[in-house]
Amino acid sequence: MTPLGWGIGAAAWLLAGSAAAFGQPAASTTLTAIRVGSHPTYTRVVFELDKPAAYEWRKKAGANAFQLTLLDTAPTAGVPSTVSVRNPHLAAVTISRVTPTSLRAAITAKTALTPRLLTLDHPDRIVVDFYPVSATTGTSPPLTKTAATRVIRTIVIDPGHGGKDPGAIGLSGYQEKEAVLDIGRRLKKLLEQRGHRIIMTRNDDTFIPLSDRTQIANSRGADLFVSIHANAHPKRSTKGMQVYLLGKATDEEARAVAARENGDDASQMDDLDQIFNDMALDFRINHSISLAYQTHDAFLRTVGKRYSVVDLGVKRAPFYVLMKSDMPGILAEVSFISNPQEEARLKKAAYRQSIAEALARGVERYLAEAAVES
Ligand SMILES: [Zn+2]
Structure with missing residues (x-):
């Protein structure tokens, strides 16, 4: 697992299209699933891949919206173009194709959130955890994850x-x-x-x-x-x-x-x-x-x-x-x-x-x- 730095840029924000129609993947990496999990202190969005993908991460300037562009990646047929989220923080994750072989996931938030990116392997995943920004102090959560608590099984x-x-x-x-x-x-x-x-x-x-x-x-x-x-x-x-x-x-x-x-x-x-x-x-x-x-x-x-x-x-x-x-x-x-x-x-x-x-x-x-x- 590798904590990553992240670029916050003011790059052009392309609105994700509506239902995207995808043909057979021609890209070298396959997006196999998108999962969203609500947790007491954060919301997790997981992009599952069949191998590591190069990607770009941006926050849309002045808005509660983020974009993850996966280069040389195509989705499997089972990946929906929109994943609705039912929690107080995120609205939806919408996938669209920006070039024949790259994908963009647009993540829209309902509140001010601070994202943290992780890549995990076995299977390869890009994981984005969204933490609410404290309303009073504007502080962000710690960058490093706390060690996993001891799990008895x-x-x-x-x-x-x-x-x-x-x-x-x-x-x-x-x-x-x-x-x-x-x-x-x-x-x-x-x-x-x-x-x-x-x-x-x-x-x-x-x-x-x-x-x-x-x-x-x-x-x-x-x-x-x-x-x-x-x-x-x-x-x-x-x-x-x-x-x-x-x-x-x-x-x-x-x-x-x-x-x-x-x-x-x-x-x-x-x-x-x-x-x-x-x-x-x-x-x-x-x-x-x-x-x-x-x-x-x-x-x-x-x-x-x-x-x-x-x-x-x-x-x-x-x-x-x-x-x-x-x-x-x-x-x-x-x-x-x-x-x-x-x-x-x-x-x-x-x-x-x-x-x-x-x-x-x-x-x-x-x-x-x-x-x-x-
Ligand atoms: Zn045996």
Whole structure:
């Protein structure tokens, strides 16, 4: 997150047009959503993008109006040309196209407001917080954000497999169920030290069906779901770390991983298209994206500091446990147990501890970001 300076200029103010008709995006960046949130002390407008965009920010001289011009950016069809705001401070956000490949968001205010701009990543966003200018002193809010307050959450830790289901098995016979249970226990300890409430879907070598795992999470009102697995590949040389979130499979590889982890429960899964058309999922998916990228980043920084880590990135796939749990969640494939080098590492407590620390850091960074966002 980068606090930005801002230009207040007297540049020509182009009134936004009425309903703008947009064709297919020809620009390199896509505006995917505009969200407005009312908070006790400020109003937040979020512009969600598929990658960072160059932009210009201006306040219209002498008026309670602002403009954000996004260069080389086009909106998806789902972005409305006008977003009405129902609160005492802002009136509306109106989008219009100023050139074939640039957009302008005109933000009209009802009262004198001081904006603060932030850029956030994972996903890329431009965030504008509008604070009322104090009527008596005319003072503005502090430029720097206060640190996020400490957030206590209920987190489900889901070590994959167990009991009759060993998961993937390494060349030397080491089993996925054993490695991921130990990592899960270590993660539990780390997150409890930070004050969080932890629910384990299994805390010993027991077989727990996938449906029971999500039922545990949903019935206990958990805030986050973290599933831990070790990967396997027919090619023994394949190694690395992946973090998955719910979605249509990114590629064949992702589809294969989900099929293996879902096992027999794959048949109980709902139609994906139907699920992803449900806009109520927006919150869950957006937060899962953030959790996935923070965990991925933490993994590279934490485990990558002591071990060579092959980064296989953040991917999406239709995992049963992510689909059926009601809260944001990820599934981490922490290493390939089918790769002899990574199997040997997984058998060492120091490596499993390092993975647990990375997962804990990812959760903490996600929670800190979510606290700033909400
Ligand atoms: Zn697994």
